[in-house]
Amino acid sequence: MAYIDLQNDLPGIRGPMAYRPDTGRALNVLAELLLHDDANTLSRGERELIGAYVSSENDCFFCQNVHGALAQHYFGWDMPFLDSIKKDYLSAPIPDKLKSLLSIAGSVRKGGKYVTSEQIAHAKRLGATDREIHDTVLIAAAFCMFNRYVDGLNTWAPQDRQVYVDRASMRAKDGYADMNLYK
């Protein structure tokens, strides 16, 4: 049960977002720009995977399942494959460039100063652009916020992981925020 009376029964981050809608909207606008907006050379799947990976390392059940299901949806992966990436992405059959970005995201998760110039140089050698590195850092940083918002208030989450898989296509279609309202 959440530590405060959220005045709604919504799961995960949706509870506190509805409790304070103005900050909820700002968070959703940020998620839309980082994860769903198509003006990006990183695919939606790659960006959702970065968020799911950071959430997994932060042990946030709600976020890792919401965004893991979205990564599955975009890539056409099943749950065991996604789980194998979260467990050991270096051994997974995914592109080396994506691995280099997950490495940067993992360091950001620990703290900004854990990122090294060697990690950045490695990602650039594998073809990562400045903008892709920027977005990787900000996505990882943003999930450090989302995860803490969800668990710091002790929100509840559906335990059946299939629930998240079933919702992913709707979220992929609708995105996180109606940007027509954000001028």
Add this chain to the structure above:
Amino acid sequence: MAYIDLQNDLPGIRGPMAYRPDTGRALNVLAELLLHDDANTLSRGERELIGAYVSSENDCFFCQNVHGALAQHYFGWDMPFLDSIKKDYLSAPIPDKLKSLLSIAGSVRKGGKYVTSEQIAHAKRLGATDREIHDTVLIAAAFCMFNRYVDGLNTWAPQDRQVYVDRASMRAKDGYADMNLYK
């Protein structure tokens, strides 16, 4: 020097915010709502202090000085007094309720699951409302993002702490975002 070419010479978070202005604006809207908006029973000074404390624990020089200077500005404190709070807030002559919120913020910084029901109950006994606890958790979580954005990209920051003090009154007046543009 920043790990990527930010195409500007702005210090701290202002560099990557100008590099990607759409996400920069979303971050500034969030900061405005959490820290500057006056529709809050926590004072601006209390909210800036929470941000400065989390940034100090995360060892983010830029953020702890920007927001520490703002806390000083609102409270009328000098730098040694602010530093004494960052170093040992439990021994500082500040209200017990504020100490209980700093304790929650410190746990959020480590990770959402570090917050305990005992910390929440203690804050509530000292008069903290649900909304104040909500905002404390989200402010602390947001600074875990801001700090990682600043240091994960290795941005530069003025080393003379007086620079931050001198800018604080302007920031207090202008806030973080023009909310008239955010409908």
